[in-house]
Amino acid sequence: MITVNHLTKHFPGRVAVDNISFEVGHREVVGFLGPNGSGKTTTLRILCGYLAASAGTAKVAGFDVQRFPMEVRRRIGYLPEQCPLYPDMRVDEYLHFRAALKGVPARRRRGRVDEVKELCGLAENGRRIIGQLSKGYRQRVGLAEALVHEPDLLILDEPTIGLDPNQIRQVRQLIQQLGERHTILLSTHILPEVEAICRRVIIIKDGRIVASDSTDQLIRHMKGEARIVFEVQGPRDRIEAELGTWPDIHRMEIETLGEWHRFRLACPRSADPRARLFSQAAASGWSVRELHLEPGSLEELFVSLTAPASSGGAP
Amino acid sequence: MNGFLVLLRKELNGYFLSPVAYATSTFFLAVMGVIFHLLASILAEGVPGVGVMNLLFNSPFYWMTMLVVIPLLTMRLFAEERRMGTLEHLLTAPVTDRAVVAAKFGGVFIFYLLMWMPTLLFLLGLHLYSADRVPLDPGAVAAGYLGVLLSGGFFLAWGLLCSLTTANQIIAAIICFAGMILCFMAGFLDVISYHPVAVTFSELFAPHRNLAEFSRGIVDSRPVVAYVSGTVLLLFASTRMLEARQWK
Numbered sequence: 042m043i044t045v046n047h048l049t050k051h052f053p054g055r056v057a058v059d060n061i062s063f064e065v066g067h068r069e070v071v072g073f074l075g076p077n078g079s080g081k082t083t084t085l086r087i088l089c090g091y092l093a094a095s096a097g098t099a100k101v102a103g104f105d106v107q108r109f110p111m112e113v114r115r116r117i118g119y120l121p122e123q124c125p126l127y128p129d130m131r132v133d134e135y136l137h138f139r140a141a142l143k144g145v146p147a148r149r150r151r152g153r154v155d156e157v158k159e160l161c162g163l164a165e166n167g168r169r170i171i172g173q174l175s176k177g178y179r180q181r182v183g184l185a186e187a188l189v190h191e192p193d194l195l196i197l198d199e200p201t202i203g204l205d206p207n208q209i210r211q212v213r214q215l216i217q218q219l220g221e222r223h224t225i226l227l228s229t230h231i232l233p234e235v236e237a238i239c240r241r242v243i244i245i246k247d248g249r250i251v252a253s254d255s256t257d258q259l260i261r262h263m264k265g266e267a268r269i270v271f272e273v274q275g276p277r278d279r280i281e282a283e284l285g286t287w288p289d290i291h292r293m294e295i296e297t298l299g300e301w302h303r304f305r306l307a308c309p310r311s312a313d314p315r316a317r318l319f320s321q322a323a324a325s326g327w328s329v330r331e332l333h334l335e336p337g338s339l340e341e342l343f344v345s346l347t348a349p350a351s352s353g354g355a356p
Numbered sequence: 357m358n359g360f361l362v363l364l365r366k367e368l369n370g371y372f373l374s375p376v377a378y379a380t381s382t383f384f385l386a387v388m389g390v391i392f393h394l395l396a397s398i399l400a401e402g403v404p405g406v407g408v409m410n411l412l413f414n415s416p417f418y419w420m421t422m423l424v425v426i427p428l429l430t431m432r433l434f435a436e437e438r439r440m441g442t443l444e445h446l447l448t449a450p451v452t453d454r455a456v457v458a459a460k461f462g463g464v465f466i467f468y469l470l471m472w473m474p475t476l477l478f479l480l481g482l483h484l485y486s487a488d489r490v491p492l493d494p495g496a497v498a499a500g501y502l503g504v505l506l507s508g509g510f511f512l513a514w515g516l517l518c519s520l521t522t523a524n525q526i527i528a529a530i531i532c533f534a535g536m537i538l539c540f541m542a543g544f545l546d547v548i549s550y551h552p553v554a555v556t557f558s559e560l561f562a563p564h565r566n567l568a569e570f571s572r573g574i575v576d577s578r579p580v581v582a583y584v585s586g587t588v589l590l591l592f593a594s595t596r597m598l599e600a601r602q603w604k
Binding site: 052089090091092093111114115117119123125126127128129138139141142143144 | 450604
């Protein structure tokens with residue numbers, strides 16, 4: 042659906058997007074992540090034809106965004122950051138206007154507007170003035186607008202920013218639903234959102250892609266330490282002394298909960314001492330009630346890939 | 357074409373919902389009413405050799421009103437969209453930059469013409485109710501309104517360009533106003549210099565003089581060409597400025 046090849050964008054005095062290439066397949070839901078100022082919005086703006094690339098090409102549904110901007114725009118539903126709307130228009134009026142602008146034929150317009158209103162939970166709000174809507178409802182209007190011409194591709198730039206937790210949940214569910222019928226490129230830095238919605242992520246830092254793979258794969262191959270949780274009943278000092286001699290275990294934190302001790306062990310990702318831990322416990326007569334490897338989160342991955350070098354976050 | 361019509365309708369609707377537009381046209385009609393009142397009193401005294409249209413269009417009141425009305429009407433065109441962030445949304449819809457500029461201009465121009473409409477009633481009133489039938493030359497009426505249309509189009513296009521330069525409506529209005537003032541001052545160059553270039557320049561570019569000619573029923577092709585080509589040039593420049601966002 043999207044093919045980006047060596048895309049570069051210079052702004053006076055800086056390179057916003059630096060030679061990036063990626064692809065997004067049909068009906069894929071892809072998270073586009075990166076810290077603020079990493080070039081996410083610039084890339085999305087190039088895809089939508091708002092900005093022109095300095096070098097490289099981008100294609101949407103086979104159409105070059107520079108040479109066939111109208112073909113591309115017809116196929117994209119774009120929700121820009123901050124969800125800009127005309128505050129003095131009514132919801133219906135706005136959706137009809139945008140539907141007409143996007144070339145939805147007059148006879149189908151009413152039907153389409155009703156459909157997207159229903160989908161986005163706006164069915165009762167058609168007569169309301171946009172300026173008087175809450176942020177959550179405005180976001181829904183933005184989404185409804187992006188969907189009104191049945192685009193193949195949805196580009197959403199931070200769709201849940203500034204919403205309360207309930208609204209975030211609703212918008213997230215809606216996006217999940219839409220993922221069944223549309224290709225979605227979702228830019229955000231709210232990571233649980235991506236973990237919940239996207240099957241694949243592209244992480245961008247300083248205008249360059251630093252990771253692009255399925256969420257699970259990326260976390261699995263994450264560099265750095267893994268954490269093992271080991272909850273055991275037995276003499277704390279002896280257990281601590283025993284584990285302290287294991288070369289695999291770099292650090293441990295111990296928390297005592299009544300008779301139980303909860304060990305959080307940091308060890309290299311390549312080593313997995315869980316089996317040995319269990320044998321040791323069995324041999325020493327300690328009771329075990331929990332032993333698991335913490336899977337690592339996208340957040341850790343994100344930080345490890347995008348933290349500034351000076352903070353020492355990158356392994 | 358479709359995008360243009362949709363946008364044009366939205367622009368016009370916007371004017372009819374905007375308090376600024378109502379305030380501006382009320383102000384405009386109030387001033388025109390005063391001018392008409394003065395005109396009626398002059399005619400009532402029977403001063404010989406004064407043309408009705410000349411009184412209507414060649415008064416300093418008229419030009420001072422235009423200096424206020426044009427910036428007020430055009431300042432919001434792009435500045436407001438830019439401030440609200442809707443410009444990006446508009447320019448990523450399947451509509452060309454040219455259509456956007458044309459629709460914005462079309463909207464403000466039609467509103468400007470509608471604003472002028474009621475002044476035709478002044479003339480109708482004069483024609484119907486004056487005791488000894490004031491000589492209303494249909495040629496002068498048509499030419500006078502043609503002048504209003506041409507100069508209005510030109511200055512509205514200038515205002516539209518100004519509105520593109522900033523996200524602040526007040527600044528857009530000030531730039532527009534300053535440009536119009538400069539244009540008028542250029543028309544008075546011959547007051548301070550008798551140099552032939554200055555004289556020719558002010559004869560050709562003085563909006564007040566052009567309109568005085570038009571209101572006498574004289575349609576000189578030079579100002580017609582100047583206004584039309586000036587308008588087209590300004591709109592072309594606006595389209596280019598809008599496109600330039602891509603390369604910034």
